[in-house]
Amino acid sequence: MNITSVIRSAAVAVTAALAMGFLAPAAVADPPQYRRLVGVGSDTTQDVLGALGSVVADPDGVPHSLLIGSYDATGSLSIKTRPVGCQIPRPNGSHAGIDALRNDIASGTHCVDFARSSVGPEGIVETRSTRLTFIPFAKDAVTVAVRSNSALNDGVGFTAEELRDIYTCALTTRGGVALTPLLPQPGSGTRSFFLRRIGVTEPQIGSCVDGTVQEHDGTALDTGGDIAPYSVAQYIAQTGGVVADRHGVTVLSRLEGVAPRVSGRLNTLFPFTRDVYNVVRTAELTGGPTPDPDLISAFVGPTSTVCAQAGLIQVYGFATLGSACGSTL
Incomplete structure (x- = not known):
């Protein structure tokens, strides 16, 4: 059996086990061994990359039989990605992961090979020496979550205009509830994506907003007025028992009257979708000066070993x- 067949068979087995509840979510998703391709960054995609890391084989088995080592956004203050050296601060979020990759390029240490990102190349500043390519592998959506026992959970949801007013603190109450808007921590790709879609820049964030939430x-979300952006994919995985459940008692809101899920799956027609x-x-x-066959085979093209794991x-x-x-276009 060739390597591709082995990988696909393993993915099918893991997918079936997860779907049937035979596998419990791991408490820590940092790889237990050093791997050839090291990834850091986004909280949104850390779990799926951790799962992909458990099935994508390393073609030459060096330094391990598995290829991808994806390190969580949170945990210990630092991570060690190679047997010698390579102890770096743990990057928490898409922008932090991209910065870690840039720093690695500048220093030439090769401690980091890729950054997980839930935000695209818009607004990312490049230099000639640190040119980056954003390779999409899945689609997510972002809505806002509220507590299920809050009057904000009215089945109607919000409009983008209302969210803009809430996060600039122009709208401070709704339905008699005092609003307490929350935002993810600085460096979060979800934070920057959400703000861009509701038309709010960082300087326009109102003083009523707590912008330090993971x-x-x-x-x-511990009071009735709390509201926060939330990845629909993360919510589905959390409530489905696939990953550690952090959803608490929250529910996902409609946006512009559109539900974020259809038959339990992500609604690809939702207004705020993102690659x-x-x-x-x-x-x-x-075509680059230093092509990496392992990185290319893992990420590039619809038949890459990551893209092949659709299930x-x-x-x-x-x-x-x-x-x-x-796609690398």
């Missing part, structure tokens, strides 16, 4: 991209 952690990415050095892609990606709440998966 993203996709529903337990942080999620693995970000790599452009120089290491085909596993869906188990973690994301929608698949079809032929657009792995």
